[in-house]
Amino acid sequence: MLSLDVLGPAGPYRSRRVETIREFTGNPVATLSLAPPLYVARAMQALRRATELPLDERIAAFAAAGRAFATQPIAGLPVAEYQRIVSATTGIPITEVRNATDAIARAAERIQPSVRNARPAGATESWRDPITRGGAAVWSRRGAVFAVHAAGNHPAVHQGWLDALALGYRVAVRPSRREAFTPHRLITALRAAGFGDDHLVLLPTDHTAADEILRRADFGMVYGGADVVRKYAGDPRILPQGPGRSKILITAETDWEPVIDTLVESISGGGGVGCVNATGILVEGDPSPVAAALAERLAALPSLPATDDRAVLPVAPLGLARRWDEHLRHRAAGAKAWLGGEGILDDLGDGSAVLRPALHQLDSPFAENLGLELGFPCAWIAPWDRDAGIRPLRDTLVLTAITTDADLIDELVAEPSIANVYIGNHPTPWMAPGLPHDGYLAEFLMRTKTVLR
Template sequence: MLPLDVLGPGGPYRSRRQETIQDVAGKPAATLSLAPSLYVTRAIKALRRAPALPVDARIAAFAQAGRAFATQTIAGLTAQEYQHTVSAVTGIPITVVRNATDDIARAAERIHLNVENARPAGAVGSWRDPKARDGAAVWARRGAVFAVHAAGNHPAVHQGWLDALALGYRVAVRPSRREPFTPHRLVTALREAGFGDEGVVLLPTDHNVAGDILRHADFGMVYGGADVVAKYAGDPRILPQGPGRSKILITAEAEWEPIVDTLVESISSGAGVGCVNATGVLVEGDPAPVAAAIAERLAALPSLPATDERAVLPVMPVDPARRWDKHLRQRAAGTKAWLGGDGIADELGDGSAVLRPAVHQLDSPFAEQLGMELGFPCAWVAPWDRDAGVRPLRDTLVLTAVTTDANLIDELVAEPTIANVYVGDHPTPWMEHGLPHDGYLAEFLMRTKTIRC
């Protein structure tokens, strides 16, 4: 089995406590070392003492690490072996993992775009800038150590903490025990490219020790469900990353038939496991034809093992898949099932099951199901009218608004709980390097100071 060591300030560390990671069919795939509490405390202290690389050296190291991550053998695995392992263990289709590999590499190679775009236009990057002689705003870190409790639903989620390292923070990553392969590979590549053992560390832990990582860091980012968001909502040091609840709004003057491809792509691309996948579709008028068209297209997607090149849907062990099926049936009670009403767990015969798509029609834009996000293509289609307004669209990571109503667009852009607004025929998973995902991370980690030299 593949050994995944702790990557600490003294190099790789193989602990006594290890956890076996299985693939979706229940076969052992790797052993993950778990860092004890004392080790975590010492590791964070070492990060705090370590100097930050100069900015030019950081950018160069990122470019080298990105290329290595996507193409070279790292920690004994070729890029192809790494991708196959992630797909086999997580059930994410191999093509999705491959695309995520390229996305992470590009994010690393273009990290300067995020760093530069996030900085206020009136601020300089260093007190050494000649503008500081007569007084200038300088973009400065608010701390030294940044910690991440990473998610395991998609490899590309690890783009989220790269900005902190690029800004000069030393970073401690606690990987998800569902998918530690991507952060292990990425941290190794970054260390070998120049950040060193004390610039970025990987600290796998159990739940009892996980809090120590956040407690000893200056700032942290935590991924999780609504319970995680509620737990950390009052802590100014922690940035919670909760469900995306991405949505699509189609107003009456817009034609929906020409954008069915966009609707289906928004719901199902990347196997439907991402926070940017649409889970809510709100229609001004009768939602039934829209729901029917989406269901017809999603029903045609094949059920295949995740490592099959043709796979497009997520796979998981049979028992969890059955639990998801039961959970969906309970939550969908009283709705009209256009797809998935007779079950979503399609067993493959090897101990795993494909999670098939589901489409349900709701009676109200305020139905509680619109806030429900699942780890497979699942859409809730609801009616919407002008009286409902922006309220059903709140708490949304990405909103695609298919409308020509400029006043409505003004309201959507002004709504604080909608992170991103795409106007027109644009799928919700669309992203571009250099543009914010849920705001720039630098907005949380940096501040301006007035300097005069």
């Protein structure tokens, strides 16, 4: 079996307390060391004492690490075996794990334009820039140590903290105990490429020690559900990353039939497990024809083991799949079921089940379920009209607006609670390096200060 050690400030550390990570079939594949609270405290102190790696060296290290992450054996594990293990232990289709591998590599290799795009146009990177002789704004860190409580629903979430490391922060990552393979591989690659062990640590922990990681950092980012967002909403040091509640709006002057592929991709792309997958679809007029066509397409998606090259739907342990199924039935009571009314699990006979797509029709654009985000392709479709306005579209990570109404687009772009607006035939999971996801992380971690010399 693999041993996923703590990656501490003095190198790998194998704890006496370990957890066994298993495939959904029950086969054990790895042991994960858990860092005790005292070790965590000392590791965070070491990050604070570490000196900053020069910018040019940071950028070069990112480029080398990105290439290695996607193409070379890391800690003795070839990339193909890493991808197979992640798929087998998380239920994410293996083609999506491969896509995430490439996306992480691209993000690392293109890190310089990513952090540069976030910097105000009137600011410079260093006080050494000659323009500071006449007085200039300098882009500066607000702290030194950044902590991440990472999610385990998708490998690509680990693109989220790369900008902090590129900006000169020392970074502590507390991985999901469900999926520690990706951050272990990425941090090992970054260390081999030039980042010191005391610049970047991996601290798998229990919940008690996890709070210590955040307490000892200057700033932190935490992934989780609505409960996590509520817990940290009043803490200016913490950036919660909660449900995306991504949506699609189709207005009456547009034809929905040519965008049916976009609707399917928005709901089910990447296995349908991400915050950028669409959970709400609003249609001006009668949504039933859209729902019928969409249900037909989603029902045709195959049920296959996650490690099958043709798999497109997520897989879960049978017990968890049954709990998801029961939860959906409870929440969908009273809604018209186009898909999922008779259950969403497809038993594979090996202790796991495919989570099939669900699609329900609601009577109102203000129905609470329109923002319900679950761990599989699950969407809610409802009618929308101009009297409803943009209120049902608020609190959205990605909104695809299939409309030609420029005044409406003005409102959507101006709405503070909508993070991203895609106008026209673009799926909600679309992303590109250098563009903000939920704003630039640098907006949270950096500030400008005037320097005159």
